[in-house]
Each structure stands twice: as C-alpha cells, then as structure tokens.
Amino acid sequence: MNENNSVANIDYNKIEEESLVHVTETPKTIVDGECKIDSTLIDLTVSVDECQPHKISEELKIQPIEIDKSVDEGKTILQTSELSDIIESSIQEISQVDSHSFKIPLAGNVRKRHSKTMLLKAGKLWRRSLAIHKRSNLMLSYVNVPPCKVGDGSLCICSMCTVSKETTKRLSHRRCSIRIVPAYPVIDPSKETSILESYAHSASYVSDQIFDDNLEDNLRSLSLSQRGSFIQDPAPVTARELVLRRCGQTEPILFEECYPKSVLQHCQKIGEGVYGEVFLFRNPNGGTSVIKVIPIEGDQIVNGERQKKFEEIFSEIIIAQELSNLRNNKQNMTSGFSEVQKVQCVQGRYPEKLLDLWDLYDETRGSENDSPEIFDHNQLYIVLQLANGGQDLEAFIFTNASQAFSMFQQVACALAIAEEHMHFEHRDLHWGNVLLSDADRNKKINFRLDGKNYEIMAKGIEVAIIDFTLSRIEHDGVVIFNDLSLDPDLFTAEGDYQFEIYKLMQQKNGNNWQRFEPYSNVLWLHYILDKAITALRYKNVQTKVHKEYIAKLKQLKNDIFKYSSVKEFVLNNF
Secondary structure (H helix, E strand, O other), rough: OOOOOOOOOOOOOOOOOOEEOOEEEEEOOOEEOOOOOOEEEOOOOEEEHHHHHHOOOOOOOOOOOOOOOOOOOOOOOOHHHHHHHHHHHHHHHHOHHHHHOEEEOOOOOEOOOOOOOOOOOOOHHHHHHHHHHHHHHHHHHHHOOOOOOOOOOOOOOOOOOOOHHHHHHHHHHOOEEEEEEEEEOOOOOOOOHHHHHHHHHHHEEEEEHHHOOOHHHHHHOOOHHHOOOOOOOOOOOHHHHHHHHHHOOOOOOEHHHHHOOOOOOOOOEEEEOOOOOEEEEEEOOOOOOEEEEEOOOOOEOOEEOOOOHHHHHHHHHHHHHHHHHHHOOOOOOOOOOEEEEEEEEEEEOOHHHHHHHHHHHHHHHOOOOOOOHOOOOOOOEEEEEOOOOOOOEEOOOEEOOHHHHHHHHHHHHHOOOHHHHOOEEOOOOOOOEEEEEEOOOOOEEEEEOOEEEEEEEEEOOOEEEEOOOOOOEEEHHHHHEEEEOHHHHHHEEOOHHHHHHHHHHHHHHOOOOOOOHHHHHHHHHHHHHHHHHHHOOOOOOOOOHHHHHHHHHHHHHHHHHOOOOOOHHHHHHH
C-alpha cells in the first residue's frame, strides 16, 4: 500500500505472543489511548496457543458488523437515469480512496490491540478478503467473553476454547447460494424434458420466485390431462451424476492417473484462490494450459472455508463449458470466453510434484492457502483444464489506448452474444476477470450475433473472459445463478467502483438474482471503460493515437447508459 494512502494504520501495543489479532483502522479520535471508531477496515484473526484463552485480555471488545439491509425484494427498481446519477456520484466519492482497497463500516470500539495491518482488496482478491472478513466476524462472536478459569485439572469448555470446533461447525453448515431452477414452473409433457430440467424440478431448494405470474399462463396453456405433476416418473438424477456426465466419467479417477509425473514435468504454480490452486503446464502437443484444482465434498475446512459440494461446483462447470462452446456456435459465435479443454473428477492424495510446486510458490511468493498435503486418499477434486488466457487487465501493459479500445470492443461483443444466446449475466467482470494474450497485430477477431458477422481488429491482443462464480445463464430449460441475496456482506464494501457495481446490480434487479437483467452487463462495461481511462497502464501516453483513443473511450463511457443491454449497444455501435 502506498505511504500516502488516505487510510491511517494505527500502531497499537503488541498483543501477547500466544494470540494474534490483525486490525486496520480509520479512527476518528484518540482519547487516553482509546480509539473511538465510526468505521474501520478490519480483518481480525485470532489464534490461541495451546488453548489458553485467559492470555487474551478482556480489554478486547469489538462490536459485530452492522449489515446494510436497505435494499429488499420489494424495493422499487431504479430507472436508468437514476442509476447513472448514482454511478457518477459514486465515482466522485471514491476518487480520493486507495483504488486497491475497500472498507466495510463497523460499529463499536477497538482498544489497544494491533500487530499487523491487513486491507481488504479490490479486483481479483475481493473474494478472499471477504471470506477472511466473514471468518473474523465468526471468531469475534466468541472473543467478547470473560476469560476462563483454569486450574482444577478439568478440561476447559469455555467459548474461547471451543471456538475452533464451533467455527468449523458453522462454516460447514453455511447455506448454498447456487441455484438451478426451472425456466418454466411446470413441465410440458408434449415436449422432451432435459436432464437438467428434471433435476431442477426435483431439487429441494427450488425458489418460490419461479411460481410467479407466469404460472397461471403456463397452466392455462396445458390441457387438463397434462396438469398431473411437476416431476416426471423417472428417478431424479443427482448433482454427482450430472458432474460426472459433464466430465465424461461414471466414477472419479485417481489423481495421479489423470495427471502423471510425465505430464506435470514442466509445470508451475501460478496462483491460488479461496477454493483451490492454479497451475500452468505445457501440453504434449504444444502450447500451455492452466489447471484449476478444486477440492470438493470433504468435511475438512480448507483455507478457512468449507469445501464446495457437487451442487455448487456443477454450476461453474456448466457455465464455463457452455460459454466455451460458443466458439463453435453457428448463430451466435464468439471465442471471447475462456476455452475449456477438459473437466475431470479425480480422487486421492495430491501428486508429489504438485506439492513440491506448492512449497516452491510458498517459499518464493508466500501462500495464503493451506498446504494440499492435508488431503488424504479419499479426497475428491474437480480439475478444470483451460487454455492459457494470458495476463489480466490489472497486470497487462498496453502499448497505447488503441489496444484498450480493441479490448473493450472484444469484451462487449462477447457479452452481447452470450446475452442473446443464453440470457447471460457475468455479474463480476472486474479487471481481474478479463485476460489478454498476444495476437498478431493484423489479426481480425470474428464474432457472429444473430447470424450477422462482425470483425474487430485485434491490435496485438486477444480477450478471454473468466470466472463465472456469480454468473447467470439459461440453458436446457433451467436458470443457473448465484443467489446473492443470501450474501449481504457483498453489498457493504466501499472504496472502489467495483463494489458500487454490486450495489447497482442489486438496486436494478430488486435483489431478485434469478431474473434476467442484462443492464448488469452494461454496468460492468462502464466499469471497464472507467478503468481503461483512469487505471490501465500504457507505454506511450503522449502519442496522438493514444490521446485519440482515450477520447473515444471517454465518449463511450458518457453514452453507454443509453442502452438497456450490451446487445443493444453493439447493434447500435458496431
């Protein structure tokens, strides 16, 4: 973080060696050593050495976070003009804040406890930061208690001593927010039902939202003899079966059979996330691929989070595969989404080669994840193998703004095509989720929207959009989406325009995340334009070409809110 950052880091007395508390604060006043706080940047992690809670001073008293619940399902949806006003004011308000961090308002006081500062990050690090924040709040519910009395030889059962067990239990029972629901509330027996549709109708979490005003119309369209049941006779397929079908398997295969030493010989770890590790390796037939290894279905807490279930990972698999398949679609074609080469469900201990690479990454760059050596021979994983998409927008250095203009056009066309073909919303298109790879400067990127062909000059770069954890699509008679109404913390962050977009999406769709609202993609395009003008890195900023294209990007930023969808924008501007 820069020294001139507006967020003050207050250096308090060190906490005892046995306990670690990390707090970053923005104080309003300091009186007699006590910090009175209206809001803080906080990431609190408490570790207790040998279960001795009496070593944590009872002076540590922190109030729980207050979640903003101002937006609910019944709130009137804002009009486009209102959203535009909010966006512009939001940009002005956050212009003086560090662009790499955001803050979450808290109520209460923090007293004399600080050893290391930690900021919640924007861009691709937001998910880990938010996970740490939630875990910290969970720990805090056990911190604000009187110290235990130990000395009679009995086992201590105070809340501090049982915090690890209770935290693990509560993390394990966290609600699943992934939804696969029928696009239509009743099955029409006259039409062939997809496996996905049958699964959605049989799923126990089907939202009440699907039984809306369309129900009456759907029932009216069916004959009396067709109104018997919502679920067809065959036994419902399970999420496990659906995942294995997508992998082309009937059972999980051994990890080391899937990726033997010979395949991993020229491999390296290049990144990590809350839910898994990312490696880069060379293909036997040339080129490089990325493998994303995600542990699933285990009871063990990993990186502070419970492991994903088949029901949750399935949505990521199907969305990634269907978007990847658009490169072969005849009516709506784009190669602007990451290419899925294969998906496999594997089982067993982590391969020794990958463990060595994990250790090397930890030694040279520092890892925030738990070592994969914790997994035993029963552990299941999903391995996503993707084409190497290159560097993300945050890291990429452009020659000049003409390249950024090409990047924007490629992103817009990809979104428009996915909107049209599968009612797609990305819902998390920050600059860490747009990858750029080198391409021939004279190469033309081809798109097809509603059967009409478009060409965009690559200008030396090619786009690949990634990460569909929060995305929404319609496919095979179902709607797949992440119900963000179950995660209100996401809408409390401040300090970067990225976090204003989440709030604006929520306001636009009335907190109904099942509904298709393509304006969310327009909001993310505005975000990308804002980054292109204010934050992307360019080599040649004094050239006439650069200034010309910066002006074009600014004009697009001013005009884009005229459109209700990216498809409409593309049809009127390309």
